[in-house]
Amino acid sequence: MYRIIFLFFSILFLASCYQQERDCSNFHKGTFEFETLLNGELTKTTFIRNDSIEIDFFQGKSDTATIRWINDCEYILREVHPKSMAEKKAIHIKILTTDKDIYTFEYGLVGATNKQRGTAKKIK
Numbered sequence: 001m002y003r004i005i006f007l008f009f010s011i012l013f014l015a016s017c018y019q020q021e022r023d024c025s026n027f028h029k030g031t032f033e034f035e036t037l038l039n040g041e042l043t044k045t046t047f048i049r050n051d052s053i054e055i056d057f058f059q060g061k062s063d064t065a066t067i068r069w070i071n072d073c074e075y076i077l078r079e080v081h082p083k084s085m086a087e088k089k090a091i092h093i094k095i096l097t098t099d100k101d102i103y104t105f106e107y108g109l110v111g112a113t114n115k116q117r118g119t120a121k122k123i124k
Contacts (some may be wrong), residue, residue, distance in 0.1 A: 024073035024095045027103050031124035046123075076110060 027049075034045045047056045049067065054077060056063045065077040073095040082088040090110040097104045101122040108115040 022073055022095060022098045024098060024103070027095060027098065027120075027122060028069070030122045032120045032122050034118055034120045036118060 029050050031046065031048050034047070035042055036045075037043075043058070045056055045058045047054055049055075051069070052067050054065045054067055056065070064080045066080060068076045068078075070076065075093055077091045077093060079087045091107055092110045093105055093107045095103050095105050096117075102119060103122075104117065104119050106115045106117050
């Protein structure tokens with residue numbers, strides 16, 4: 001009986017130490033798609049990213065933002081030509097998990113506690 005209990009707790013301990021690997025460097029450059037619900041409608045954003053610039057294409061319009069990488073999996077986006085006070089605020093993005101050509105990320109305004117999550121797919 002003690003062996004079974006020991007085996008159970010050993011497996012439980014080893015499973016709790018598991019951390020999903022993140023290979024964020026694969027997502028520093030490329031073309032990506034991100035889908036989200038906006039006003040009850042599923043909308044798609046396409047964006048092209050290199051090491052320092054990201055260009056977003058949404059509903060026939062494009063926006064350009066600078067990228068400052070904090071580490072391999074986190075970066076700050078700042079609009080190049082903001083048109084409002086809201087667009088002047090930087091956005092912090094943290095890649096949480098990666099799997100082949102898909103990554104899950106958390107994003108929000110720099111300094112804000114309210115964060116949202118999304119999933120993006122690398123298409124090129």
